[in-house]
Amino acid sequence: MPNPLRSLFAWLKRRRPAFLRPSLDSRSVQRILQERLARSPEAVEKGNDVLTGVRIGRRLDANLSVIRQLVGDAPDLVVRELVIAGGAGSPSGARAAVVFFDTLSHAERAASQVIKPLLYDAVRDGVQVPADPQRLADWICTRMINTANVETRADLQQLVQDLCQGKTAVLVEGVDVAIVLDLVGYDTRNVEEPMGEPVVRGPRDGFVDSLQTNLSLIRRRIGSPLLRFDRMILGRWTQTPVVIAYIHGIADPDLVQEVRRRLSAIDVDGVIDTSYIEEFIEDTPYTVFPQVLNTERPDTVVANLLEGRVAILADGTPFALVVPTSLWALMNAAEDYYQRWDGATLVRMLRYALVALVVLLPSSYVAATTFHPEMLPSTMLISIAAAREAVPFSSFTEVLLMEITFEALREAGVRLPRPIGQTIGIVGAIVIGEAAVSAQIVSAPVVIIVAFTGISSFVIPHFNVGIGFRIARFYILLLAGSLGLLGISIGLMLLILHLISLRSFGQPYLAPVSPMRWSELADTFVRLPRWLMRRRPEPVRAPTRRRRDFPAQETGTQGEGAVRASDQG
Amino acid sequence: MHPTRARINPWQLAVLLIPGIGSTAVLGLPAITAAFARQDAWMAPLAALPASALVIWVCGRLAARFPEETFAEYAPKVLGKLPGKLCGLLLFWYFFHLDAAIAREFADFLVATAHPRTPAALAAALGGLAAAVAVRHGPEILARLGELFTPIAAALLLAIVGLAYSSMDGSLLKPVLEHGWRPVLVSGFVTQAFTGQFVLLLVLLPSVNGVPAGVKASYGALAVIAAALVLVSVVSLSVFGPLTANFVWPFFKVARVGTFGAVLARIEPLVIGFWIGGTCLKLAVHLYAAVITFAYTLGLRHWRPLVFPMGALMVAYAIGHLNNLVEHHRMLAHFWPPYTQVFQLILPALVLLVAAVRGMGDRREQGPNEGGAIQDGKEARGHGAD
Numbered sequence: 001m002p003n004p005l006r007s008l009f010a011w012l013k014r015r016r017p018a019f020l021r022p023s024l025d026s027r028s029v030q031r032i033l034q035e036r037l038a039r040s041p042e043a044v045e046k047g048n049d050v051l052t053g054v055r056i057g058r059r060l061d062a063n064l065s066v067i068r069q070l071v072g073d074a075p076d077l078v079v080r081e082l083v084i085a086g087g088a089g090s091p092s093g094a095r096a097a098v099v100f101f102d103t104l105s106h107a108e109r110a111a112s113q114v115i116k117p118l119l120y121d122a123v124r125d126g127v128q129v130p131a132d133p134q135r136l137a138d139w140i141c142t143r144m145i146n147t148a149n150v151e152t153r154a155d156l157q158q159l160v161q162d163l164c165q166g167k168t169a170v171l172v173e174g175v176d177v178a179i180v181l182d183l184v185g186y187d188t189r190n191v192e193e194p195m196g197e198p199v200v201r202g203p204r205d206g207f208v209d210s211l212q213t214n215l216s217l218i219r220r221r222i223g224s225p226l227l228r229f230d231r232m233i234l235g236r237w238t239q240t241p242v243v244i245a246y247i248h249g250i251a252d253p254d255l256v257q258e259v260r261r262r263l264s265a266i267d268v269d270g271v272i273d274t275s276y277i278e279e280f281i282e283d284t285p286y287t288v289f290p291q292v293l294n295t296e297r298p299d300t301v302v303a304n305l306l307e308g309r310v311a312i313l314a315d316g317t318p319f320a321l322v323v324p325t326s327l328w329a330l331m332n333a334a335e336d337y338y339q340r341w342d343g344a345t346l347v348r349m350l351r352y353a354l355v356a357l358v359v360l361l362p363s364s365y366v367a368a369t370t371f372h373p374e375m376l377p378s379t380m381l382i383s384i385a386a387a388r389e390a391v392p393f394s395s396f397t398e399v400l401l402m403e404i405t406f407e408a409l410r411e412a413g414v415r416l417p418r419p420i421g422q423t424i425g426i427v428g429a430i431v432i433g434e435a436a437v438s439a440q441i442v443s444a445p446v447v448i449i450v451a452f453t454g455i456s457s458f459v460i461p462h463f464n465v466g467i468g469f470r471i472a473r474f475y476i477l478l479l480a481g482s483l484g485l486l487g488i489s490i491g492l493m494l495l496i497l498h499l500i501s502l503r504s505f506g507q508p509y510l511a512p513v514s515p516m517r518w519s520e521l522a523d524t525f526v527r528l529p530r531w532l533m534r535r536r537p538e539p540v541r542a543p544t545r546r547r548r549d550f551p552a553q554e555t556g557t558q559g560e561g562a563v564r565a566s567d568q569g
Numbered sequence: 570m571h572p573t574r575a576r577i578n579p580w581q582l583a584v585l586l587i588p589g590i591g592s593t594a595v596l597g598l599p600a601i602t603a604a605f606a607r608q609d610a611w612m613a614p615l616a617a618l619p620a621s622a623l624v625i626w627v628c629g630r631l632a633a634r635f636p637e638e639t640f641a642e643y644a645p646k647v648l649g650k651l652p653g654k655l656c657g658l659l660l661f662w663y664f665f666h667l668d669a670a671i672a673r674e675f676a677d678f679l680v681a682t683a684h685p686r687t688p689a690a691l692a693a694a695l696g697g698l699a700a701a702v703a704v705r706h707g708p709e710i711l712a713r714l715g716e717l718f719t720p721i722a723a724a725l726l727l728a729i730v731g732l733a734y735s736s737m738d739g740s741l742l743k744p745v746l747e748h749g750w751r752p753v754l755v756s757g758f759v760t761q762a763f764t765g766q767f768v769l770l771l772v773l774l775p776s777v778n779g780v781p782a783g784v785k786a787s788y789g790a791l792a793v794i795a796a797a798l799v800l801v802s803v804v805s806l807s808v809f810g811p812l813t814a815n816f817v818w819p820f821f822k823v824a825r826v827g828t829f830g831a832v833l834a835r836i837e838p839l840v841i842g843f844w845i846g847g848t849c850l851k852l853a854v855h856l857y858a859a860v861i862t863f864a865y866t867l868g869l870r871h872w873r874p875l876v877f878p879m880g881a882l883m884v885a886y887a888i889g890h891l892n893n894l895v896e897h898h899r900m901l902a903h904f905w906p907p908y909t910q911v912f913q914l915i916l917p918a919l920v921l922l923v924a925a926v927r928g929m930g931d932r933r934e935q936g937p938n939e940g941g942a943i944q945d946g947k948e949a950r951g952h953g954a955d
Contacts, residue, residue, distance in 0.1 A: 368838075372683055375838045485683045485838055486692060489845035490699045497699075500713045501706050514713040516580060 013053055023176065024057030024066055024156065033066060054156045058133070060095055060173040067099060070160050076103040077163075078110075084118050084129055084140075084172070094129060094136060095173040104166030106185035109147075114170060114181060117144045133174040140170065141179055149182035161239065188213060194296035194318070196463065202338035203299040211241055211315035217298035218245060222305065230256075232263060234277070234314070238270035242277070245301070245311040252308060258505060259310050259323060273317040281312075281323070283503045288468040291504040293325035300334050324505035328513070328524040331355070333461035341529040352525050354456035359473050359495075361456075362399045363480030363488050365449050369395040371484030387443040396481030398442045402450040403474070405432055410454070577712045577776050579786035585715035586769065586790040588722060589854035591797055592847030593674050594763040595726065596818040598798060599805040601902045602756035603814040608742050609753050610813070611802035614764065614795040616757025620914065621764035621791055627917045628770035629784035634930025636780060640771040640917070641865035647924045656916060657866030660771065663912035664859035665883060667766070668852060670901070672696055672887035675848045677894045678818060683841050690888045696845070697887075700852035701880035704860065705873055708776050711853055718850060722843050726797065729820075729840065730804050732827030741810035742803065762906040764794060765913035772858040817898060856880055 022029040033054070057063055064079055071077050078100055083093040098114055100107075121144065130136045141150050153159045153169075154177045163169055166184035191213065194206030207214045215229060230244040242263065246256050262281040271277060278292045279285070295301060296318045301311045304322045312321040322329075331351060336344040368376050369384060376384070391398060409428040413421050433451070436442045453473070460466035472495055479487030502509035512520035522528040577585070602610035635643040640660055645653025676693035684692060703711055746753070770787055777783035805819040808826060813819045824840040860879050864872035891897050924930055 364838075372838065375683075375835060377835055483687075483695070485841055486679055486687070486695060486845065489842045490695050490849070492842075493699050493846050493849055494702060496717060497703050497706065497710065497714060500717070501710050508713070510713070510717070514716040515578070516716050 016053065021053045021055050023055040024062050025059060025176075026057075029054060030062055030066065034069060055154050056156050056159060056171070056176055056178055058174050058176045060097060060171055063171050063178075064097055064099070066156070067160065067163070071163070074101070076101050078102045078107065080110075080115060082115060082119055084144075097171050098168065099163065099171065100168035100183065101163060101166065104164075104186055105168050105183045109183045109185065110168050113147050113183070114145055114168065117146060118170075133172070133176070136172060137175045137177055137179060140172065145170070145179070145181060147181045147183060151180045152177040153180050154178075164239065165241070184212070189318075191217070197295065197297050197300075197334055197461065199333075199335045199338060202334055203297070205298060206296045207298060207313075207318035207320060209316055209318055211243060211313060214298070214313050214318070214320065215243060215245075218301055218305075218311075221298060221302045222247065226250075227305070230260065232260075234263065234266055234268070235271040236267065236269050238272070240271040240315050242271065242312065242314045245305060245313060247305050247308075250306065250308045251310055255308075255324070255505060256310055259312065263312070271314055271316075274312060274314050274319045274321045277312060277314065278321055281321075281505075283505065287498065287502060288471045289327070289499065289502060289509070290330065290462070290464045290468065291323075291325065291502060291509065293322040293329055293462070294319045294464070295322065295334075296320070297334050303334075303337065304329075324503075324507035326504065326507065326511055327465070327499060327509055330462045330465045331460065332523075336527050341527050344527045348525055348527060351459050351461075354459050355469055358453055358457045358460075358469050359476055360488065360492070361449055361453050362403060362473060363476040363491075365445070366396045366399050366477060367480040367484040367488055370481065375485075384443075384445055387445055390440040391443045392440075393442070394481075395443075395446065396477075398446045399450065399477065400481075402436075402442055402446050403453075403477070406450050406454045407470070576778050577708060577773070578778050579782040581712035581716055582773060582777050582783050583786040583790040583793075584719040585712045585773070585850075585854065586767070586787060587719050587793055587797075588715060588847040588850045589769065590763065590766045590790070590851070591794040592722075592844065592851045593671055594760075594794070594798060595801050596678070596820050596844060597674065597898075597901075598760065598763060599802045599813055599819045600816050601759055601898070602802065603806065603811075603819070604902065605759065606752040606756040607747070607811065607814070608744070608806055609746055609748075610756055611742070611799050611806060612753045613756035613760040613802065614798035616753050617760035617764050618791070618795055620757075620761045621767055621795075622788065624765050624767045624913055624917070625770060625784060625787045625791060627914070627921050628768060628774060629780065629787070631771065631917060631921050631924070632774035632780045632784070634921075634924055637775050639775050639861055639865055640920070641862045643924075643930070644920055647920050647927065647929055654866055656920065657862060659916060660768075660912060661859055661862040661866060663768075663909070663916075664772075664855050664862060665879075665886070667909070668855040668859055668883050669887035669890060670897070670905075671848060671852050671855060672884055673891060673897055675845070675852065676887065677897060678821075678844065678848075679841075681817065681894065682821065682837075690884070693884045693887050696849050696852055697856075697880045697884040699849045700856050701876050703849070703853040704857045704876045704880075708773070708857060711850070711857060714850060714853075718846055722847055723797075725839065725843055726801075729824045729827055729836070730800060732829055732836070733804055733808055733823045735828075736823075736826050737804060737807040738810070739807055741807050759902060759906045760798065761913075762901075762909045764791065764798075765909060767791060768913040768917060769854060769858055771917060772861050773854075817894065856883065859883070 024030060064081075068077065068079070078098075080098040082096055082098065084096050096118060098110060098118075100110055118140070130139050137152060141152065153162065159169060159178045159180065162180050166186070168181045168183045170179040170181070172179075188210040189208045191205045191208055193204045197206075205217060207217060219227060219229075224247065226248040228244075228246050228248050230246075232242050232244070233239050234242045244256065244259055244263065259281075263277065266277065266280045268276060268280070274294060278290070278294065282291045284291065293304070301320050301322060305311060309322050309324065312323070332348070336348060339347070369388070373381055373385075388395065393401070405428075409424060409432070413424045413428075416424060433447050437444050437447055457466050457470055460469065476488060476491045476495070479491040481487075483490070500508070500510055500514055508515060511517060513524060522533045598613075599610060602613040606613060631640070631643070635646075641657035643653075644656045644660075647653060648656060672693045673689075675696045676689035679692040680687060680689050703714060767787060767790075770783075774780055774783050777786075801820050804823055805813050808823050809816070809819060816822050821837065821840060821844075824837050827836070856876070856879065860872050860875045863869075863879065864875055869875070891900065
């Protein structure tokens with residue numbers, strides 16, 4: 001069958017009215033389901049297709065056995081069968097089952113808030129259990145269950161989805177809907193100070209790995225009802241809940257729409273961290289500079305929402321994404337906004353100066369010693385020449401050697417277990433630095449320069465921008481070693497050109513400096529006092545669509561039967 | 570993509586034009602003008618002001634008549650197909666030749682100051698490469714590069730002047746007008762070859778948001794460039810006096826001389842670096858103009874594929890068409906000024922004149938005193954001629 005026809009049929013199948021949908025009551029539906037599920041791993045993926053539109057049946061046993069089979073007789077699936085004790089009207093009571101994963105839900109809360117009322121409270125209060133199935137379901141929802149969040153589901157697939165997300169289901173004999181309760185509960189980290197972005201002064205809480213907690217950290221900071229959380233599900237297998245947060249009325253609707261569009265275009269097996277999302281939604285994939293800000297700080301997210309940006313949070317990771325962003329935003333630390341403005345401004349300028357050194361200092365040294373010794377002041381030239389006298393390598397080789405050593409030390413320091421990390425410091429500082437100089441493998445000025453460059457690279461608040469500049473440093477170094485000052489200038493020009501041409505969700509990467517927006521300069525390499533920053537940044541108008549999508553998008557769609565959760569909304 | 574779809578604001582146009590015209594003039598021009606006018610060379614940019622303003626005015630009038638169109642597109646409409654295309658090619662040749670001259674200057678400067686053992690061809694090729702990469706990004710990115718570059722470069726220029734202050738001797742500027750006005754006017758004519766490069770507006774103005782504002786910004790850019798040239802000439806002359814004419818890049822020498830005690834010295838690597846940046850920008854702007862003019866003269870649909878081949882040709886021409894630095898500077902001083910006037914002033918003025926005589930183009934911006942009915946009639950005629 002041609003593909004468009006097939007997808008048309010699939011669409012029609014999804015949209016058909018309830019009475020056309022197969023119900024689990026039908027023996028043939030049960031049989032087909034069981035056959036297909038038993039077949040092979042690929043068939044399980046297609047199982048989604050099989051499930052599409054199947055309704056929950058009236059017969060409890062059939063429902064339970066299909067659910068059990070769908071989750072592969074999971075040992076952590078709890079099926080508590082019980083009888084809702086009836087009053088005089090139906091002395092036998094109604095058979096029911098409470099179903100949940102005890103790895104995802106609070107078993108005690110299920111017991112106290114669902115099972116206990118159904119078992120005992122009805123008996124104790126002598127309430128009449130309605131005989132009519134529809135009224136029975138309503139009665140359970142409204143009278144018996146004391147959880148805040150109660151919904152009913154008629155769709156089997158949706159029900160299983162909910163179970164896998166940690167919801168609890170109540171199925172009742174004779175009722176063709178399931179009652180779904182939110183008793184989600186599992187262990188997460190406590191809210192702690194974020195490790196990666198500490199502050200001296202300012203809010204101390206950081207995001208954790210649970211979406212629910214993270215959203216609460218944002219919601220409790222923004223009292224306005226205009227704060228919006230748009231939920232969607234990403235990841236074919238992980239079915240990860242992802243939330244787009246923005247403030248309605250501040251964020252440009254086009255921007256929000258564009259974020260939604262880019263997110264819903266993502267088709268991957270799993271979203272483990274927001275970095276998975278980041279790679280898919282970047283405007284320019286081929287660059288060393290991140291075009292999306294990531295942060296573990298709720299206050300940073302809130303500050304950005306207030307400036308009309310959009311945050312993306314995913315379950316299972318403490319890192320939120322903020323779009324659009326600019327190089328200047330990535331060079332800012334949260335602390336800048338909590339310190340006095342004069343101090344913050346000086347710190348920012350220091351940061352930019354040091355970043356310039358990170359990119360230019362090693363290459364300038366190489367260019368000056370190799371090509372332009374006449375440009376150094378004579379005393380400095382003499383001392384450098386004296387230090388280099390016995391060194392067998394060219395200064396380019398020297399610097400490259402030491403830079404690579406430094407990068408190796410840093411990487412080792414990050415990867416090693418913390419107690420051993422100290423050793424690396426000692427080995428690096430004493431053995432390599434000191435010994436290399438005294439053995440005259442490298443000259444002392446090179447060690448100084450590389451060490452200083454290394455320290456400077458740590459002042460960049462966002463780690464991933466730091467990586468970008470570190471890579472840029474090697475590129476300029478290479479040019480300086482081969483073409484001297486000309487190489488540095490041309491390399492720097494191409495680097496700046498590249499930065500200028502980058503965009504983050506349509507916003508120029510170097511805005512508001514280039515293109516110049518005077519009113520927003522107050523928060524770039526300076527931070528003016530808050531009472532001078534009266535205007536919000538201009539909303540980004542009409543984000544340009546990314547010119548091309550990723551190859552991954554094209555290859556990732558072979559499982560045509562799979563229905564993306566985002567399509568269901 | 571049509572270049573006029575890209576939008577540059579007037580401020581960006583100004584900061585693009587300032588390095589796009591001034592960057593080569595700043596370092597070398599005082600030597601050339603001082604050869605003619607000696608201690609009065611600082612008046613040369615002022616003498617060139619009226620003619621340069623005229624260039625801007627002509628370009629502005631043309632842009633107002635033919636909004637959103639580049640010279641190569643409306644010239645055939647105005648002059649007839651063949652002469653119009655020919656004019657387009659002439660303008661292209663001017664941009665191409667000028668670009669080659671800039672690349673030559675770029676290579677010569679680098680070889681003379683920082684890279685004595687680097688082949689000039691390599692230096693020119695690298696400059697051409699950077700420029701071509703920039704041009705391929707389109708005029709918007711070029712303008713934003715100008716936005717980043719110009720303020721810092723201007724600060725550097727002022728810093729050099731400040732550092733050289735202690736070496737300056739005002740008496741070297743005297744006697745004023747020792748030989749009368751004639752040498753000043755001659756050197757002004759030479760300067761006009763530089764400041765007349767505002768003919769770039771024929772290509773850039775269609776991309777600007779609002780032609781009148783763009784023209785205003787161009788006058789501003791002219792004022793800034795003229796002021797910078799006067800400043801640079803005054804400083805060079807008052808530091809070196811009659812020696813100025815003997816240097817090739819007197820202002821670079823000024824940067825060498827300037828110190829702030831023992832605290833700040835040797836800023837010439839910085840100067841070279843910025844000069845490379847500024848000249849690449851100038852190369853890029855003119856390469857862009859050349860490519861656009863060429864593409865639209867020949868009626869090509871895409872101009873981007875032309876950028877790298879054109880850049881390569883330009884570099885080859887830059888290296889091949891002159892033997893050495895001396896020839897280059899002889900050319901700049903004697904052949905270049907009358908030669909460029911053909912393209913900078915005569916060619917656009919001719920097209921404007923014919924367009925005015927034939928009453929072509931949108932004339933709504935002529936003035937408020939024109940009645941609505943007449944205006945409509947003229948507009949209709951303008952469209953009829955299209």
